[in-house]
Amino acid sequence: MRKFFSLLVALVLTAMCVDAKAPLKPIKSGEKWLDNTGVHVNAHGGGVLFHKGTYYWFGENKSDHTSAALVGVMCYSSKNLTDWTQEGVALKVENDPKSDIVRGCTIERPKVIYNKKTKKFVMWFHLELKGRGYAAARAAVAVADKPEGPYKFLGSGRVNPGVVPMNMDAAAKAEMEALNPDDYKDWWTPKWYKAIEKGLFVKRDLQGGQMSRDMTLYVDDNGKAYHIYSSEDNLTLHIAELSDDYLSHNGRYVRFAPAGHNEAPAIFKRNGKYWMICSGCTGWDPNEARMFSADNIYGPWTKHPSPCVGPNAKLTFGGQSTYILPVQGKKDAFIFMADIWRPRHPSDARYIWLPIDFKADGTPVVEWRDSWTLDYFDKKK
Numbered sequence: 001m002r003k004f005f006s007l008l009v010a011l012v013l014t015a016m017c018v019d020a021k022a023p024l025k026p027i028k029s030g031e032k033w034l035d036n037t038g039v040h041v042n043a044h045g046g047g048v049l050f051h052k053g054t055y056y057w058f059g060e061n062k063s064d065h066t067s068a069a070l071v072g073v074m075c076y077s078s079k080n081l082t083d084w085t086q087e088g089v090a091l092k093v094e095n096d097p098k099s100d101i102v103r104g105c106t107i108e109r110p111k112v113i114y115n116k117k118t119k120k121f122v123m124w125f126h127l128e129l130k131g132r133g134y135a136a137a138r139a140a141v142a143v144a145d146k147p148e149g150p151y152k153f154l155g156s157g158r159v160n161p162g163v164v165p166m167n168m169d170a171a172a173k174a175e176m177e178a179l180n181p182d183d184y185k186d187w188w189t190p191k192w193y194k195a196i197e198k199g200l201f202v203k204r205d206l207q208g209g210q211m212s213r214d215m216t217l218y219v220d221d222n223g224k225a226y227h228i229y230s231s232e233d234n235l236t237l238h239i240a241e242l243s244d245d246y247l248s249h250n251g252r253y254v255r256f257a258p259a260g261h262n263e264a265p266a267i268f269k270r271n272g273k274y275w276m277i278c279s280g281c282t283g284w285d286p287n288e289a290r291m292f293s294a295d296n297i298y299g300p301w302t303k304h305p306s307p308c309v310g311p312n313a314k315l316t317f318g319g320q321s322t323y324i325l326p327v328q329g330k331k332d333a334f335i336f337m338a339d340i341w342r343p344r345h346p347s348d349a350r351y352i353w354l355p356i357d358f359k360a361d362g363t364p365v366v367e368w369r370d371s372w373t374l375d376y377f378d379k380k381k
């Protein structure tokens with residue numbers, strides 16, 4: 001019996017050793033990434049939540065011929081960021097034609113955060129109502145008891161109806177109120193841009209709430225959570241604080257880079273500084289990434305050149321930002337996540353995951369790598 005036991009221990013130890021020495025799997029941006037069932041990961045415009053030793057990747061399930069939501073939001077789990085287990089549909093589209101999330105609606109850029117106080121997992125996403133193109137521009141929220149779901153849909157709407165942004169003082173508010181929409185019927189003129197900067201569309205949407213399209217979520221060190229989204233017809237980003245339970249907005253929000261036409265926001269914090277990487281607005285086509293930094297999440301935000309370096313850097317390597325993933329247990333280890341959209345075969349859209357480097361002054365750099373492994377972050381030091 002003792003002999004058998006020591007043999008068993010030896011076997012387990014060998015297995016552990018072998019595992020520890022197993023070469024790390026490479027991350028190859030732009031290739032097909034197969035899950036545990038051998039199918040390309042279907043989690044586009046996604047984000048990653050780390051909870052109790054496991055990473056959960058949430059994203060849009062796209063079908064072969066349409067980007068409309070026919071399934072819902074997918075969840076995949078992994079301990080090492082390279083082997084992904086399909087956890088199924090975290091939030092399912094509904095059959096009821098009266099539901100906001102009826103099959104055929106548009107669900108984009110879902111992100112999940114964990115609320116330590118309520119112990120709930122909270123998902124926000126960009127929702128467009130079925131058959132209405134991109135006109136609804138709503139933020140939608142769902143909640144679950146377990147990271148992988150199932151998520152219960154709670155509702156959708158525009159953001160902070162009736163509330164003026166915090167970074168508009170009395171004078172700016174008066175200036176906005178004085179704007180007469182009839183004077184700005186010609187779009188894209190310098191005069192119109194000036195009016196947008198002053199809040200022409202904030203005023204237009206004040207009563208019904210601000211538009212919310214491309215979005216991300218961010219939980220700060222103090223537990224406060226923020227919803228960051230393209231608003232005002234994608235012309236201006238807003239940063240809005242969520243309520244303590246993360247299920248609604250609490251009325252505190254700022255506008256940022258007004259009339260800058262920024263989409264696809266992704267954010268991280270390093271050494272007390274917030275960094276935001278976003279894209280311009282060219283639909284499914286790639287464009288040059290934009291970058292901003294701030295010492296306070298509410299700004300002021302400073303614009304920087306694109307962080308991208310290497311082949312096709314001018315077009316963000318053919319991708320569009322979606323999330324910045326802090327790698328657990330490693331200092332200054334962040335992964336820039338982007339989507340290479342394939343509008344003619346949406347489910348075959350590919351992923352870009354690249355490590356973020358930092359210049360001596362702290363400015364992030366994202367360099368293209370055909371293939372890299374997670375020990376890149378250890379080797380750097």
Ligand code: GAL
Pocket residue numbers: 045108109214263264281282283284320
């Ligand atoms: C992109 C946006 C995507 C999707 C697409 C539709 O600019 O980032 O999330 O909305 O437009 O054309």
